[in-house]
Amino acid sequence: MWFMWPTSVQATMPELPEVETIRRQIAPRLDGALVLEAGSHPSAKFTPATEATGARFTMAGRRGKYLLLPLDDGRELVVHLGMTGQLRFRSGEPDDSDPYLRAWWRLTHADGAPEVLEFADVRRFGRLRVVPAGDYSSIPTLAAAGPEPWDPELTPHRFWELLGKSKRALKTHLLSQRPIAGVGNIYADEALWLSEINPKSTRLGKERAARLLDALRSVLQQGIDLGGTTLRDYRNAEGASGGNQHELLAYGRGGQPCLRCDEPLRSAQIDARTTTWCPRCQAR
DNA sequence: CCCAACTCCTGGGCGC
DNA sequence: TGCGCCCAGGAGTTGG
Numbered sequence: 001m002w003f004m005w006p007t008s009v010q011a012t013m014p015e016l017p018e019v020e021t022i023r024r025q026i027a028p029r030l031d032g033a034l035v036l037e038a039g040s041h042p043s044a045k046f047t048p049a050t051e052a053t054g055a056r057f058t059m060a061g062r063r064g065k066y067l068l069l070p071l072d073d074g075r076e077l078v079v080h081l082g083m084t085g086q087l088r089f090r091s092g093e094p095d096d097s098d099p100y101l102r103a104w105w106r107l108t109h110a111d112g113a114p115e116v117l118e119f120a121d122v123r124r125f126g127r128l129r130v131v132p133a134g135d136y137s138s139i140p141t142l143a144a145a146g147p148e149p150w151d152p153e154l155t156p157h158r159f160w161e162l163l164g165k166s167k168r169a170l171k172t173h174l175l176s177q178r179p180i181a182g183v184g185n186i187y188a189d190e191a192l193w194l195s196e197i198n199p200k201s202t203r204l205g206k207e208r209a210a211r212l213l214d215a216l217r218s219v220l221q222q223g224i225d226l227g228g229t230t231l232r233d234y235r236n237a238e239g240a241s242g243g244n245q246h247e248l249l250a251y252g253r254g255g256q257p258c259l260r261c262d263e264p265l266r267s268a269q270i271d272a273r274t275t276t277w278c279p280r281c282q283a284r
Numbered sequence: 285c286c287c288a289a290c291t292c293c294t295g296g297g298c299g300c
Numbered sequence: 301t302g303c304g305c306c307c308a309g310g311a312g313t314t315g316g
Contacts, residue, residue: 013309045292065310083293083309123293125310141311168287175310184310232295272289273309 014081016149016182017223018234018242019065022087025237027060029089030069030117033107039094040103043124049103051130052077057107064145064181076133078142082125084233090116103128122233145181149217154180156210163204163212171199172271180216186229186251189276191215193250198284199275222247250276 014022034056040046055071062068067079067087079087085102094104094116103119119126129139136143146162147154162179163170173179174188183191192199195215197208204212228234228242231252235241249259254267254276263280 080311082311084295121293122295123309125293127312139312166286177311185308 013083013184013186014085014228014234015065015184015187015223016062016220017187017226017244018228018236019062019067019081019182020224021228021242022081022237023060023062023067026087026089026117029115030057030107031059033057033109033115033117035105036108037106038104040128041101041124043102045124045127046102046119048077048128048130049105049119051075052105063142063148064177065184066139066142070133071130074133075130078129078131078136078139079119080127082121082123082127084123085119085121085126086233086235087237088118088120088235088239089237090118092116094118102126141177145177146179148181149220154213156206156213159213160204160206160209163209167202169199169270170197170201170204171273171275175271175273180213182220183216185273185275186248187216187219187223189251190219190249192277192282194219196278196281198282199270199277201284250278252276 035052035054038050038053040049052071055073055075058070058072060067060069065080069077069079071077091114095101095118098120100120100122101118102121102124105117107115107117109115119128131138159179163173166173171188171192174183175185191212195208195211197204197212223229223244226243226247227236227240229244229248230241231245250265253265255264257263258265258278258281261278261280263278265276266279267274267276269275
């Protein structure tokens, strides 16, 4: 294969485009399915899976990086994929041979077809929770998440206001999910590069905030259109890789020339996360 | 309320 | 070849 994986990259964290890709795939198949039985790994991160037993799934939603799987009894199964979480359907029995299977739900559809929804997660950074529908008070990051990127109320001015509330580095602020929901390390670096904004900035003017919002929407939309970014672990609900890894302009390119100005891109840790940017185009 | 530091996990890259 | 060190990362938790 001609594509060289950045050696520093260990895994792909599912961000908004990856989660949205999975949501679109599982939603029609899950809608109306009755949970006959469920099981999980003993960790408290996964045991809530069994609380869905006896309920029927309705149409899957998403908020940021969280999958929202509403049940027909006024509750909701919230799924976070963490770093390596994968959802998939299987006919027949749960796959006992997979050591990384963390939860499963045996389903039956209105037409009587049996099926299993499986949640596999090598590193166990994912987690599951059953909550009263729409009540995210027990999931603080979700409860405090900023607007969805395409929320019509997220105007450039509103985004500028949301950014203004922190004096932390912009990169850290974006990853907190509070100014906008669903952005992780990859799409943050891509959007900052695209909008030519330094990741360590602490205050943005209105014009740069507007540019950053445009860039975020652009990179997230491209990610969705290409079915997500697969560096190693990410697979969609059908087991397929995404295509956005071939389009990355900044993430994972530390030391390589900037595609705008040829200056070598810099990499450094910001808030314990690798960040790559162009010291010339993205100067402070 | 806010934030920094710590924690959770494991495969695989790498040095020796 | 094989062993063992250590990194990557989102978000929950804890403590200030």
